[in-house]
Amino acid sequence: MNRFDTLFQQLKAKNQGAFVPFVTLCDPDFERSFEIIETLIANGADALELGFPFSDPLLDGPVIQAANKRALDAGYSTDACFELLAKIRAKYPTIPIGLLLCANLIFVPTAEQFYQRCQQVGVDAVLVADIPVDYAQEFTQVAKKYGIAPVFICPPNADQATIEKIAQNTEGYTYLVSRSGVTSAENQQNATNLDHLIEALKRSDSAPILQGFGIAQPSQVRESLRLGADGAISGSAIVKIIERNLNNQPKLLSELAEFVKNMKEATAL
Numbered sequence: 001m002n003r004f005d006t007l008f009q010q011l012k013a014k015n016q017g018a019f020v021p022f023v024t025l026c027d028p029d030f031e032r033s034f035e036i037i038e039t040l041i042a043n044g045a046d047a048l049e050l051g052f053p054f055s056d057p058l059l060d061g062p063v064i065q066a067a068n069k070r071a072l073d074a075g076y077s078t079d080a081c082f083e084l085l086a087k088i089r090a091k092y093p094t095i096p097i098g099l100l101l102c103a104n105l106i107f108v109p110t111a112e113q114f115y116q117r118c119q120q121v122g123v124d125a126v127l128v129a130d131i132p133v134d135y136a137q138e139f140t141q142v143a144k145k146y147g148i149a150p151v152f153i154c155p156p157n158a159d160q161a162t163i164e165k166i167a168q169n170t171e172g173y174t175y176l177v178s179r180s181g182v183t184s185a186e187n188q189q190n191a192t193n194l195d196h197l198i199e200a201l202k203r204s205d206s207a208p209i210l211q212g213f214g215i216a217q218p219s220q221v222r223e224s225l226r227l228g229a230d231g232a233i234s235g236s237a238i239v240k241i242i243e244r245n246l247n248n249q250p251k252l253l254s255e256l257a258e259f260v261k262n263m264k265e266a267t268a269l
Helices: 003-013 030-042 062-073 078-091 111-121 137-145 160-169 194-203 218-227 236-244 249-265
Strands: 018-024 048-051 097-101 125-128 149-151 174-177 209-212 231-234
Touching (some): 003 018, 018 030, 018 062, 018 236, 018 249, 030 048, 030 249, 048 062, 111 137, 137 149, 174 194, 194 218, 218 249
Parallel strands (some): 018 048, 018 231, 048 097, 097 125, 125 149, 174 209
């Protein structure tokens, strides 16, 4: 079992869902990013979903695009992200860590080198945002070779055949997208068929389901769990807190702590 498997077992025993925050590594810089991640974990994050700064993030709306630009403008690269991941894992040996990134970040060093580095720094799962399940075999084979769980997105328009392929291939967790479009804390209009998608994924014996996109309030976490998801991912709402407090790190950390506490409290079933 990887750390995600262990986490979901523990949460089930406590009758809780998972709250998973997303941030871009090295935003706004290496040391502040580490402090941000420390704060997320200290205040209730059950796992981490982390992005690498990238010049053309496929799924990200303006808020996370800006986070990518801040980290890139500050000179941080993939190497710095792996260094930061190693630092996180050294301090937090048990927390599950998933990466959400685009295929180019894997292609450039080669999949072999990328997943080997993931193994070395203690990454548990990788979701490649721009590779659908039908075309992912070359990634999944290498990921599994190094003990990294391949994670796939279930889109709101998925048909039964797609759902079954996702369930067969995703490990660690399944990322259920709330709606079409890009990430945004403002756009909170969920698809109307999420309950049916969740039921279909569970019938197909999929990995635990984390709902993402537009999750910005505790009430939305509770609704995700009510529909049958196993937890929720929140990214843009967290990155907005970072963005509006770039000149005040203590206030940034204080606001983050309050947000995460409230979101985690909403996971009680």
